[in-house]
Amino acid sequence: MQTFTVVFITALTLTTLIQFWLASRHIRHVRTYRAKVPQDFVSQIDLAAHQKAADYTCAKTRLDYPNTLVHVLLLLLLTLGGGLNAIANFWENWLSDPVAHGMALVISTVLLLSVAEIPFSYYRTFVIEQQFGFNKMTRTMFFTDLLKQYVLGLLLGAPLIFCVLWLMGKMGDYWWFYAWLAWVGFNIFLLSVYPTWIAPIFNKFSPLEDVSLKTRIEQLLHKCGFKSSGLFVMDGSRRSSHGNAYFTGFGKNKRIVFFDTLLSRLNGPEVEAVLAHELGHFKRHHVLKRIVWSFFVSLAFLWLLGYLMQQAWFYEGLGVSISTLPSPAMALLLFFLIMPVFTFLLHPLSSFYSRRHEFEADEYAAQNASAADLIRALVKLYQDNASTLTPDPLHSAFYDSHPPAAIRIAQLKKLISV
Secondary structure, eight states: HHHHHHHHHHHHHHHHHHHHHHHHHHHHHHHHHHTSSGGGGGSSSHHHHHHHHHHHHHHHTTTTTHHHHHEEEEEHHTTTSHHHHHHHHHHHTTSSSSSHHHHHHHHHHHHHHHHHHHHHHHHHHIIIIITTOOOOOHHHHHHHHEEEEEEEEHHHHHHHHHHHHHHHHHHHGGGHHHHHHHHHHHHHHHHHHHHIIIIIHHHHHHEEOOHHHHHHHHHHHHHHHHSOEEEEEEOOGTOOOOOOOOOOOOOOGHHHHHHHHHHHHHHHHHHHHHHHHHHHHHHHHHHHHHHHHHHHHHHHHHHHHEEEEEEHHHTTTTTOOSSSSHHHHHHHHHHHHHHHHHHGGGGHHHHHHHHHHHHHHHHHHHHHHHHHHHHHHHHHHHHTTTTTTSOOHHHHHOOOOOOOOOHHHHHHHHHHHO
């Protein structure tokens, strides 16, 4: 057995066992505190809502077990099981051009993985979300959305895959730098066109019509020095009763979007406080920092891929037979298939970085709106979205980009008392 095969199997086993262990801890911890509402929330959230959140959290977490197991089995089937070899051999009978063959290999593999996710997405939507009263989607809408996603993914992804594979084959030892430039350009393009061209494919966006709320928001935007191309309400209630608000776009094409479900639940001051938090991300340059960081990480990954694709042990250790080196499409697939296995233990660092941004945005909101209103808004959102108030700390450290409710509310209360 190849040395790298042993390394891969060991890392995959360790990662899978940790994921199962974290899920078990999370379920056990949430169940332990299910019978009593945390003291800080007793006056705002009743026991029935708290227990609903606990049951909803456990139901979602239990789905992680089969989902993770299927993902592991597919990964082993595609690599050590010879699946990628079989797909590559199939397309060799039809396509002789290396780039066309590579595109077919990548697209068919991605399609296979996405199809394997459909049963879990379906169960999540029509069993778990339905059971807890969140789902508003019909089955027709579910599969229509899937079809739209596949078509959009093909229209946007195929040119990118062609460009990257062509660069890998034609630009010599430094192809990874040129591919990185293409990746950066592609992402900037997506950020620019997403608000006006992509998002409306899935949802309807209408200008905010509430005059009083619009005036309040425009005053906040002027105070914070934020220029937006518009305030919009998204028909999120067509698919779910979950609520949210977010910024989208890039440069002059920035939009502020509110879910209609959020506006139906929060009053004017609470909406203003939530928006002030989102503005905090903008004013503290969190979005730009995350974009720059993602570009830096992608450059490092592409450089590493540039090295690995020249190494026979990389292919052979993952069960792929090749006659000549390098094999751009195969190397690309193998790299992005196994990378999550080797980076999983870094998740807490990413979560910590994201949580720090959330605290900074909360602080900005407290300075430019009302921390008390933000607390009330968050508690309503925790209740409406059935977000558990008692997550397992270690599970949360791995998976949650936002601080746990108790810690976040406590920090906001400190800001009020300052």
